[in-house]
Amino acid sequence: MKVIILGAGQVGASVAEGLVSEENDITVVDSDGVRLMALQDKLDLRAVVGNAATPSVLREAGAADADMIIAVTQSDQSNLVACKLAQSVFNVPTRIARLRSRDFLEDAGLLSEENFAVDFALCPEQVITDYICRLIEFPEALQVLNFARGRVSLVAVRAYEGGLLVGQPIKQMREHLPPEMDARIAAIFRRDQPVFPEGDTVVEAGDEVFLLAAAEHIRPVLRQLRRMMRPVERIMIAGGGNIGIRLAKTLEKRYEVKVIEGRKERAEVLANELDNALVLLGDATDEELLEQENIAEMDLFLALTNDDEDNIMSGSLAKRLGCQRVVALINRRAYAEMIEGGPIDIGISPAQVSIGTLLAHVRQGDVAEVHSLRRGAAEALEIVAHGDAKTSKVVGKRIDQIDWPSGVTVAAVVRNFEQAVIVGQTDDWTAITRHGEVVIAHHDTLIEAEDHVIVFCTRKKLVKKVEKLFQVGFHFL
Template sequence: MKIIILGAGQVGASVAEGLVSEENDITVVDQDPARLAQLQDRLDLRTVVGDAATPTVLRSAGAEDADMVIAVTQSDQANLVACKLGQSVFNIPTRIARLRSRDFLEDESLLASDNFAVDFALCPEQVITDYIRRLIEFPRALQVLNFARGRVCLVAVRAYEGGLLVGKPIKAMREHLPPEIDARIAAIFRDNQPVFPEGDTVVKAGDEVFLLAAAENIHPVLNQLRRQTARVERIMIAGGGNIGLRLAKSLEERYEVKLIEGRRPRAELLANELNDTLVLYGDATDEDLLEQENIAEMDLFLAMTNDDEDNIMAGSLAKRLGCKRVVALVNRRAYAEMIEGGPIDIGISPAQVSIGTLLAYVRQGDVAEVHSLRRGAAEALEIVAHGDRNTSKVVGRRIDEVQWPKGVTVAALVRNFEQPIVVGQTDDWTAITRYGEVVIAHHDTVIEPGDHVIIFCTRKKLVKKVEKLFQVGFHFV
């Protein structure tokens, strides 16, 4: 596929890295020659220096025979103009735009083909907000991801000394769960290296364990396997930019929220925009300010400024002063890997968090969901199975019959989305109903047509091999 990426910032570079390894013909456009040169040194792609919202530059990038344009510059206006030019001048079939403004995102008619002609709108700030909200619901999780329309949940946790599974084989997990609940350890990372999870694999303290279960079961499973943790009630946010504002708005009704902003005009604007959030004008790295605002009583500190160093400093200070848990936004992947597990509990790379929804759309076909794991080193994907035993390498076969690439784990299947499943009761008369049957994968589980198969790939390069396995043909026997 011939793809033009407009913008070589964090999101654009991550998208290019995610797609260039899949044998796509990639061209990246940006106004910064140094940034493009750095990208070209790392990846096998073409670059063009210029304004992405002009026909001349788009033509130089190969727009006349491109299959897709992905406009992820810092400017909403430039992204929208590029998509419109891609449709009206160059007839590019698929057009994707990164948008920050609520005005464009909330009025879908503006993105229709007779207006700005955007097929898919990506808002990284909203994706990150949703991601952090899920982390808040699981106080000790490193990562929380949903699959199959929310029917399945994947949670990454750190195995701790004295935990029920530490020092025991994975198959012992069954002993700690009620008979009606099933779960699966989809992957283990030990010292940053993948450990293939088999029944006899022993979990060690410090392992990063990816645990998967039906959404209604994930809390009971974690409660069985980890020490109980108090729920989050008090949250402090450092940084009142787009992400900080979105977070505060989404959290203030359920939690006690304080937000620190270092620019007075912005702080005043935030105070007017937010209803139940206490907005503080000041520096989040000011020890006196944090102590004055009772940082030691906070359950969670979210460092969400635009500056990596400020986030690291503010987060480290908050932890030293007694805050229970610290999450920091860190754009540089090397920083995120270096700081996580120290005073900062979780380092979030915005580009890596938001890229999954975009990759799922770009790959299209039968890939319903893609999640980047461990800052892009691994991926979890949800892929739909089609065909039958004669036309597919996976359908109609037991999981242990399929020749999966080394490093690939089939974790679960979801089938029959039209079928209501009772998953609990709110009271004696009211049932909680979900749609779709969750099947935790075991070696003898048979993949059926239409199943949404959730697969864990310990290396990103394995994704293409998995997709090929699911292709339907007429020569399989």
């Protein structure tokens, strides 16, 4: 597949890294020649220096015979113009744009074929906001991801000394769960190395464990491996940029929120747009300010500025002054790996969080969801099985009959989305329903046509092999 990526920033570079392979011919366009050279030295791709929103540059990049344009420059206007040119001048089949402004995202008609011709709009700031909100709901988790339209949750936790399952084989987890509940340990990472989870595998304290279960069952399952922390009530946000204001608006109705912003003009904008959150003009690395605002009583400190060093410093200071939990945005991967698990509990890479949404629209086969795990080292896929026993390598077969690559775990299958399932009660008369049947995968689980299969790949290079397994033979109609 021939793909042109417009923009070589954090998102563009991450997308390029995720797509470079023998099957993909990648060209990256950016006006910064130095940045392009660095990316070209690192990855096997072609680079074009120039303005991505001009026909001549798109032509030089090969738009005339491209299969896809991914416009992820810093400018919404450039991304929109590039998509329109790709459609009207070069007839590129698939056009994806990164958009930050709500104006474009809220009016779907602007992105239609007749207007800017955007097939899929990616808003990284909103993706990151949703991601952080899930972490707030599960304060004991390192990562919380959803699959199958929210029917299944995958949660990464750190196993602690004294947990019910720690020191025992994982097959005993079923003994701790009610009969109507099932779950799967999809992967274990011990001292940064993957441990393939089998029935006799023993969980050790300190292991990073990825638990998967139906969304309504994930909390009871979590209790097997983690102490349940008290619910989050008080949150302090450092940084009132695009992510900070989106998050504050989302959280202020349910939580006590304080936002620290260092720019006077921006602080005034925040104060006008936020209803309940308290906006503070100041420096989040100011120890006196944090103490005055009772940082020790905060349940969560979120360092969300555009500066990695500021986020690390303010987050470390907040933890030293007594804040229970600290999350920081860290753009540089080396920084994220270095600081996580110290004063900062979770380091979030914005590019790695948002890339999964985009990759789901790029992957070969019918991939419904992609989540980048462990800062891009591993991936979890939700992939739809098509065909029948004659045309597919997976349909009509038990999981133990399929030749899965080493390092791949099938965690769950979701089927029959038209089927309503009662998952709880709000009162004696009102049932809580969800759509789709969740089947936690075991060795004898049969994969059926149109099943959504959730697969965990401990190494990124395994993804292509999994996609090939799900490809349907040519004679399938």
